[in-house]
Amino acid sequence: MRKYKLYLPLLVLIFASCKKEFLDLNPISTIAPGQFFKTAGDAVTAVNGCYASLAQSSQYGATFEVLMEARADNFTDQDPSSNAGQNYQINRYSDNPGNTNFYNAWVGVYNSIFRCNTLLAAIDGISMDDALKNRIKGEARFIRALDYFNLVRLWGAVPLLTTVTDPVNAVNLKRDDVAAIYKQVEEDLVFAAANLPAAYTGTELGRVTNGAAKGLLGKVYLYQKKYAAAQTVLQDVINSKVFMLLPKVADVFSTTNKYNAEILFAVRYAKGIANQDHGFWYANSQTITVDTTLMKAYDDGDLRKPLSESVKPTGNANIMPRKFLDDPVNGNAGNDFPVLRFADVLLMQAEILNEQGYNPTGDAFTYLNMIRTRAGLTKPLTATDLPEQGSFRLEVYKQRRLELPFECDRWFDLVRTNRAVSEILANKKVTLPAFRLLYPLPQQEIDIMNNKVTFPQNPGYD
Structure with a gap:
């Protein structure tokens, strides 16, 4: 059975209970699916378990910060010994398929997909309000799309599972085309956007909204260069007036102002509650530092610069970016992790409008200047400063780096804009082989599937 355990927690579900905060990572049961899904409350509990999977250390709790940020150029790991040097190897492009970060993330994400698929397969058998049923489906499909x-x-091509696959059929799993995966992601997000509410209040705050679904769909379209489709859904988010830039950028990350008006979607945590808090992100030893090229890219008066400066948490010898600083309880923090926020939407829309055609008096300049003005850069940019499409494009890329560091966007931004090799060489003075734009599949998966035709390793890692 070991052959299939990475995809299938076999016949058990481990879902979360619902207490004061909707996101509770403490499992209450290990139950066969056929015995669990009886009531609307069971469906809510199950979808809470889907949210909880995102918060685990294998995803946004720890590993994603390594895979999605350490790979880029916003901080430098100078510690080749901790964690057997595996984080250092990712930062320095010397990693191999046996790196446990890959295995942990792979298993964690597929566990999340399994939870979503199990819920989606069972929920139609529950007698419950149709609007609530479709809302829960929308939440699960958003999470699956994000996964x-x-x-x-x-990783590029990966197995695409939209149903609960049993061990017998798992032998036929293969790496599906990237285009097919993106098609499924789009379908899931379109459904979510059509069936989710505009907002929640109270203990429901933090569930996926239709604005979050449209925002993520716009990002998915952007990555595929489907600019017209991306422009439409992102403009819906902007025009809805549900989300806005906070007047002070530091307030976006305040632990007393969580899930504020700028947050489209965040992975939620609760400080001081076992299994709902997390260790400090990007804090390890003083040999891990914010990269000097990031700090030098800020103007002196940029209000975002202090958020990227290295500081020490209370009672902690390590250092970390101020953006995610929190007063610890039992050594852990309780910040939410911002997956998508309104500043990102504005920058994406500015980029998309410019890619479709430079306009010296259009909304692209408006959205770009909204970000700069909030950052304390009081001089609006005009066509005099950015006289053509190329210069505007580079300014958007610059603002994305300055606005979104440590939020798991930088590496993907470099890859999708074909700048990873040149930027890494310029900023880190390291040669990045082009094959390392994708990670190797975990060696455990390659060994288990043992089929170079349907389940090959990514090129360069054999």
Whole structure:
């Protein structure tokens, strides 16, 4: 049975209970699916378990910060010994398929997909309000879409599972085309956008909204250069007036102002509650530092610069970016991780409008200047400063780096814009082989499947 355990937690579900905060990572049961799904409350509990999977250390709790940020150029790992040097290897492009970060992320994401697929397969058998049923389906399909968006960006072609696959059929799993995976992601997000509410309140705050689904769909379209489709859904988000830039950028990350008006979707945590808090992101030893090229890219008056500066948490000898600083309880923090926020939407829309045609008086300049003005850069940019499409494009790329560091966007931005090799060489003085734009599949998976035709390793890692 070991051959299939990475995809299938076999016949058990481990879902989360619902207490004061909807996201509770403490499992209450290990139950056969056929015995569990009886009531609407069971469906809510199950979808809470889907959210909880995102918060685990194998995803946004720890590993994604290594795979999605350490790979880029916003901080430098100078510690070749901790964790057997595996994080250092990712930062320095010397990693191999046996690196446990790959295995942990792969298993964690597919566990999340399994939870979503199990819920989606069972929920139609529950007698419950149709609107609530479709909302829960929308939540699960958003999470599954996010899972596959992360998988395809990290590894390229991966197995596409939309049903619960049993061990007998798992032998036929293969690496599906990237185009097929993106098609499924789009379908899931379109469904979610059509069936989710605009907002939640109280203990429901943090569930996926239709604005979050449209925002992620716009990003998915952007990655595929489907600019017209991306423009439409992102403009819907902007025009909805549900989300806005906070007047002070530091307030976006305040632990007393969580899930504020700028957050489209975040992975939620609760400090001081076992299994709902997390270790400090990007804090390890003083040999891991914010890269000097990032700090030098900020103007002196840029209000975002202090958020990227290295500081020490209370009672902690390590250092970390101020953006995610929190007063620890039992050594852990409780920040939410911002997966998508309104500043990102504005920058994506500015990029998309410019890619479709430079306009010196259009909305692209408006959205770009909204980000700069909030950052304290009081001089609006005009066609005099950015006289053509290429210069505007580079300014958007610059603002994305300055606005979104440590939020798991930088590496993917470099890859999707074909700048990874040149930027890594310029900023880190390291030669990045082009094959390392994708990670190797975990060696455990290659060994288990043992089929070079349907389940080959990514080129360069054999």
